[in-house]
Amino acid sequence: MLHFILALLLTTGIPGTTPAVKSYQAMGPSMEPAIHQGDRLGVDTEYYQTNAFRRGDLVLFPVGEDKIYFKRIIALGGERVRVDGDDVYINGTKLDEPYLADGLKRAAELGSPYNVRDFVETVVPKGAVFVMGDNRSNSMDSRDAAVGFVPYASILGRVVTVQHTDQ
Template sequence: MSSSINKELKEWAKAIAIAIILAYLIRTFLFAPFIVDGTSMMPTLENGERLIVNELQYRFGQPKRGDIIVFRYSEEQDYIKRVIALPGEVVEVKNDQLYINGQKVEEPYLNEERKQLAVQGLTLTDDFGPVKVEEGHLFVMGDNRRNSKDSRMIGTIKFDQVVGKAAFAFWPISEIKWLTSK
């Protein structure tokens, strides 16, 4: 009987060790938790929301316009922003309207905020540009354009700064949602 208990304990220990190794590999190479710090992505993401970031997404492909990404701003800090323009594109805002390569770009995720500000005689995004995005770089902005430290101030970001794509908001529970490109 003690040999069957020993065997059972060894099996359990092996299963737990495998689970720990798998959890470590998944956390390190595939998905990572991220806490939104600040209001720069409001109303899409709120301060304190917890997300899952897909770190594998861009190992096999490039970011797309509209993706919400996490990137390394400094050794101590990661930022979360939306991809606005891709390498080789020219981005500018005139009269609160985004243009890429001279073509008007709709941003439906900003409509409600724009309406609220227009009532007050304000714009969401000040005019800037044109800015040409270098190869290997991205132009990113927060959805809360009036309160976001983004490519308008810090310049474009390099692909190798990108940690991954924000995939899923899981906390608070009332705000659970998939984060899709828009």
């Protein structure tokens, strides 16, 4: 019952306050296996008004005039980022990404690399983040010119809940 009430409050807002959590639906496979197409995302649109951007956060941001993407923050402004095969390096140190464990295991079982798209070392501009989808070989993200680095001001909010649909 407590989980239901919490989900209801996150979806509708706490009575007497402005609801900061908005609902979005995941479209596409770029965040699999953690989030699948059709899953519902609760996004706190006011989170970054009082909290800092952090590596690992799932964020929503616009791409072009008619698309909204959600991806994981990998690197912050001022950091050097490099993608080499299945490994990501921040300032020369390999990034620990436990959220990729299932995908990496599945790729190993199939005898294929998890990521086939490398990214040469680059410094993330101040005031921006470098984002990637968890499904590294099937994600349009900061490695692509159409997305690039995402300015803090463009981020619409942080994913705070995920309601999985039946697969």
